[in-house]
Amino acid sequence: DIQMTQSPSSLSASVGDRVTITCRASQGISNSLAWYQQKPGKAPKLLLYAASRLESGVPSRFSGSGSGTDYTLTISSLQPEDFATYYCQQYYSTLWTFGQGTKVEIK
Amino acid sequence: EVQLVETGGGLIQPGGSLRLSCAASGFTVSSNYMSWVRQAPGKGLEWVSVIYSGGSTYYADSVKGRFTISRDNSKNTLYLQMNSLRAEDTAVYYCARAIDRIGLDYWGQGTLVTVSS
Numbered sequence: 001d002i003q004m005t006q007s008p009s010s011l012s013a014s015v016g017d018r019v020t021i022t023c024r025a026s027q028g029i030s031n032s033l034a035w036y037q038q039k040p041g042k043a044p045k046l047l048l049y050a051a052s053r054l055e056s057g058v059p060s061r062f063s064g065s066g067s068g069t070d071y072t073l074t075i076s077s078l079q080p081e082d083f084a085t086y087y088c089q090q091y092y093s094t095l096w097t098f099g100q101g102t103k104v105e106i107k
Numbered sequence: 108e109v110q111l112v113e114t115g116g117g118l119i120q121p122g123g124s125l126r127l128s129c130a131a132s133g134f135t136v137s138s139n140y141m142s143w144v145r146q147a148p149g150k151g152l153e154w155v156s157v158i159y160s161g162g163s164t165y166y167a168d169s170v171k172g173r174f175t176i177s178r179d180n181s182k183n184t185l186y187l188q189m190n191s192l193r194a195e196d197t198a199v200y201y202c203a204r205a206i207d208r209i210g211l212d213y214w215g216q217g218t219l220v221t222v223s224s
Contacts, residue, residue, distance in 0.1 A: 001168065034210030036152075043201055043214035044144075044152065050208060087152050091210060094157075094165045096142070101151040 002026050002090050006099035012107040019075040021102045023088035028068045032092035035064055035073045038101075039084045047086075048073065078104070109133035109213045111202050116218030123192050123222075129185040129202030129215055137180040140205035143187050145198035146217075153198070156187065157205060170196075192222045 003026040031051040036044040046055045048064040061076045088099040115127040143155040156166045156176040175188040203211035
């Protein structure tokens with residue numbers, strides 16, 4: 001199985017900060033990566049797919065990059081509604097896997 | 108409008124069985140990949156299973172041999188049959204639509220399964 005390792009597991013940031021979350025796969029996944037946002041008590045929401053493509057309706061302050069085994073999610077200017085937990089997920093193999101999550105908290 | 112509604116969760120003793128249902132509207136289940144994802148209390152997301160539009164099925168190692176994903180095309184409904192349940196299967200179970208090479212674009216609200224004596 002492909003293991004996905006996110007870092008950091010949590011971070012504190014202020015409104016307006018630039019935030020970067022990293023996701024590393026245990027083997028190359030050819031950009032077959034999605035990012036999700038989850039708020040407490042709610043289902044996850046798809047933000048980006050194919051590593052860098054923005055899902056319809058998602059604000060442009062979210063962006064993704066990477067290749068091979070290493071990928072990043074960047075929030076260019078953190079907004080109050082962005083405080084949440086973020087997960088990466090690979091769909092390269094037939095057995096999909098999520099990262100362990102990164103909780104973005106208010107500083 | 109796409110909607111997914113899960114039902115069937117509840118309290119079940121270890122070793123027991125439970126079947127979750129996910130009723131879909133706004134799209135055709137059989138024409139899409141459909142997946143189950145779970146989240147233990149206070150923990151992260153764990154992918155459980157997927158059924159492709161062609162009918163192929165895949166499972167996480169943690170549930171393989173115990174869980175079965177299926178669909179009823181006439182009811183436009185996805186199922187997860189869970190057997191030999193363990194305490195570590197306690198979680199909120201979400202069904203989600205999966206788009207090939209995109210990910211899980213629509214999710215249900217989740218249904219809680221608690222395995223405890």
